[in-house]
Amino acid sequence: MTTWLPNAVVEHLRVVATWPELPGERYVIDRPIGRGGMGTVYVARDTALERDVAVKVSNAPAPGGGLDDRLRQEARVLARLEHPGIVPVHDAGLLADGRLFYVMKLVHGETLSTHVARIEGEAAMLGIFERVTETMAFAHEAGVVHRDLKPSNVMVGRFGEVLVLDWGVASVMAKDTTLAGTRVGTPGFMSPEQARGEAATGTASDVFALGALLFWMLTGDAPPLTPDEATRRLRAAPRRPVKRLAAIVLKSLAPDASQRYAHAADLAADLARYRAGGPVSAHRETALERAGHWFVKYRTFILLIAAYLVMRAMFAFLR
Amino acid sequence: MNKPVLGALVGGILGIFDGLSALVSAPETAPQIVGIIIGSTFKGLIVGVLVGWYASRVQSLAKGMIVGLIVAAFFAYLVAAMPQPDGTHYYWEIMLPGSIVGLIVGYATQKYGRARRIA
Amino acid sequence: MAFGDLSEGYWRPSYHYLRLHWRLPADTAEDVVQAFFTAAFEKHYVERYDPTKAKFRTFLRVCLDRFVQNHQKAERAEKRGGGQPHLPLDFPGAEQELAAIAMQDRGDLDRFFHDETVRALFARTVDAMRRTFEAEGKSVVFRVFERHDLRPSPDLTYASVAREFDLTAAQVTNYLHAARRRFREQALVNLRALVGTDEEYRDEARELFGLEIA
Numbered sequence: 025m026t027t028w029l030p031n032a033v034v035e036h037l038r039v040v041a042t043w044p045e046l047p048g049e050r051y052v053i054d055r056p057i058g059r060g061g062m063g064t065v066y067v068a069r070d071t072a073l074e075r076d077v078a079v080k081v082s083n084a085p086a087p088g089g090g091l092d093d094r095l096r097q098e099a100r101v102l103a104r105l106e107h108p109g110i111v112p113v114h115d116a117g118l119l120a121d122g123r124l125f126y127v128m129k130l131v132h133g134e135t136l137s138t139h140v141a142r143i144e145g146e147a148a149m150l151g152i153f154e155r156v157t158e159t160m161a162f163a164h165e166a167g168v169v170h171r172d173l174k175p176s177n178v179m180v181g182r183f184g185e186v187l188v189l190d191w192g193v194a195s196v197m198a199k200d201t202t203l204a205g206t207r208v209g210t211p212g213f214m215s216p217e218q219a220r221g222e223a224a225t226g227t228a229s230d231v232f233a234l235g236a237l238l239f240w241m242l243t244g245d246a247p248p249l250t251p252d253e254a255t256r257r258l259r260a261a262p263r264r265p266v267k268r269l270a271a272i273v274l275k276s277l278a279p280d281a282s283q284r285y286a287h288a289a290d291l292a293a294d295l296a297r298y299r300a301g302g303p304v305s306a307h308r309e310t311a312l313e314r315a316g317h318w319f320v321k322y323r324t325f326i327l328l329i330a331a332y333l334v335m336r337a338m339f340a341f342l343r
Numbered sequence: 344m345n346k347p348v349l350g351a352l353v354g355g356i357l358g359i360f361d362g363l364s365a366l367v368s369a370p371e372t373a374p375q376i377v378g379i380i381i382g383s384t385f386k387g388l389i390v391g392v393l394v395g396w397y398a399s400r401v402q403s404l405a406k407g408m409i410v411g412l413i414v415a416a417f418f419a420y421l422v423a424a425m426p427q428p429d430g431t432h433y434y435w436e437i438m439l440p441g442s443i444v445g446l447i448v449g450y451a452t453q454k455y456g457r458a459r460r461i462a
Numbered sequence: 463m464a465f466g467d468l469s470e471g472y473w474r475p476s477y478h479y480l481r482l483h484w485r486l487p488a489d490t491a492e493d494v495v496q497a498f499f500t501a502a503f504e505k506h507y508v509e510r511y512d513p514t515k516a517k518f519r520t521f522l523r524v525c526l527d528r529f530v531q532n533h534q535k536a537e538r539a540e541k542r543g544g545g546q547p548h549l550p551l552d553f554p555g556a557e558q559e560l561a562a563i564a565m566q567d568r569g570d571l572d573r574f575f576h577d578e579t580v581r582a583l584f585a586r587t588v589d590a591m592r593r594t595f596e597a598e599g600k601s602v603v604f605r606v607f608e609r610h611d612l613r614p615s616p617d618l619t620y621a622s623v624a625r626e627f628d629l630t631a632a633q634v635t636n637y638l639h640a641a642r643r644r645f646r647e648q649a650l651v652n653l654r655a656l657v658g659t660d661e662e663y664r665d666e667a668r669e670l671f672g673l674e675i676a
Contacts, residue, residue: 029581033612033614034580034581083672084676085667086647089676325447339435
């Protein structure tokens with residue numbers, strides 16, 4: 025006699041078959057909140073500190089595979105990168121069935137993919153992008169390359185915090201768990217050298233992804249393959265950027281990695297100069313543009329001196 | 344450079360030019376121009392130090408510029424109150440440009456210069 | 463794919479499909495299932511499967527549809543006689559299950575066939591687990607799993623199951639870990655035997671359990 029399983033039991037079995045049973049009694053799993061290629065994220069209760077945390081569990085069917093290696097790598101990268109833009113890791117270990125998990129801060133918010141629709145104005149948009157760039161600059165400084173930056177990997181928290189997620193394919197200097205020649209990244213946001221599967225992808229690959237992210241925030245689309253088409257689309261974008269900002273985007277998206285900013289920090293610096301109204305390295309300005317920026321920068325001073333000179337001239341004239 | 348020193352520098356330089364400008368706005372004062380420049384520079388130095396001192400304690404562009412305006416106007420008034428050899432007073436000619444110099448010093452000391460160190 | 467896996471994994475979904483979608487009478491559905499799997503074995507249906515065109519279960523369902531059409535034509539032409547080899551299939555059991563199957567979305571045939579395949583896959587897995595746990599002298603592990611996961615209810619807790627079986631809550635936790643892991647592993651083994659390619663296996667495992675097979 026074969027067992028008969030009603031629909032409710034079939035669904036229950038699907039869930040419990042992979043339901044993580046954490047060792048000890050500290051963390052109690054509540055519900056799944058997201059699933060990626062590498063792991064599933066659950067909300068859990070940390071009974072020791074009486075707070076909710078997020079637990080990421082490997083999607084590997086059995087312990088010890090490549091997926092576990094990537095999850096372990098991600099946990100270690102996150103632990104190494106202590107930065108407000110990176111989710112802090114609290115704990116890591118093995119489930120009762122041997123699969124890997126790690127515990128991290130639970131962030132309430134939404135990914136940039138959905139949040140972007142509610143961003144009002146260039147300043148707010150660049151504010152978010154600048155935070156992502158600063159986080160990446162920190163990671164690059166620590167020798168870590170993300171390699172899969174995209175809108176769904178950026179989380180905007182309820183209180184405006186901006187976090188870069190999913191460091192599972194990150195490369196840590198010489199210690200790299202992804203195979204040489206393996207394509208990592210997401211089409212549209214991965215650099216040409218990543219798309220070709222080149223082993224030597226470095227910080228400039230993340231710079232490309234940052235450029236793609238900014239392009240996407242401005243136009244609503246991932247960047248096209250050619251710089252000419254990218255320029256055309258930027259000009260037609262709803263949030264049409266001025267020349268200097270467009271130049272920053274296009275320099276980040278240069279097909280040749282050596283033509284891009286070398287590090288995210290260089291991009292961040294150029295962006296900060298743009299936001300301060302100054303000249304940017306990505307755009308060679310004409311004398312008129314330079315004068316205009318100089319005037320904008322020192323306008324109060326110039327106006328005060330002009331007022332003084334007008335006053336003096338007026339008195340001389342009245343005599 | 345701390346803010347009082349910066350204020351003194353800006354105030355002093357503007358004071359020199361302010362004194363020299365008398366040659367244009369009031370050519371008949373040419374015989375007394377050296378005294379005018381010295382007095383104007385001295386006035387600029389004092390205004391600069393006071394406004395710079397204020398800026399090192401209060402970080403507010405608006406307040407700094409208003410204080411610069413008032414202090415410079417007050418010292419310009421003291422200068423303007425001294426009659427010329429012919430007994431005339433140049434209140435407007437001295438106080439209006441002098442007040443603008445105060446605004447400039449107030450702006451410069453708020454924007455630039457090292458603020459007071461917090462112990 | 464072994465013939466045993468093919469018939470064991472798919473005969474029950476096929477029977478339910480014929481009864482509910484084709485509205486065949488029970489005895490006709492039995493005949494068609496018997497004939498279909500016999501023909502599948504004799505005429506090497508599996509070898510005709512092209513993984514670039516469809517999933518294996520879709521291919522099999524389309525084969526079954528064609529087989530039924532041909533079967534009906536043949537029946538109209540001449541009454542078929544007996545004499546075909548018979549597979550040992552539990553048709554009365556499958557018939558009893560019909561009433562419990564909610565075929566809400568009759569339009570999505572592939573979905574229905576998929577759901578029934580999963581049901582059959584899990585049922586086979588549970589049966590295999592029962593046998594192996596008993597053979598290992600660990601039938602209590604299976605009984606705990608059966609109580610907690612095969613007859614789930616909202617008021618059931620580890621503590622209540624522990625009381626029922628005179629165990630500690632920690633033992634119940636451990637037994638459930640072991641049984642669920644065994645279930646997952648066995649279900650994946652059974653699943654691999656039912657699909658045409660490794661890629662299809664990876665897709666099905668991802669859809670079924672959210673697992674990424676290397």
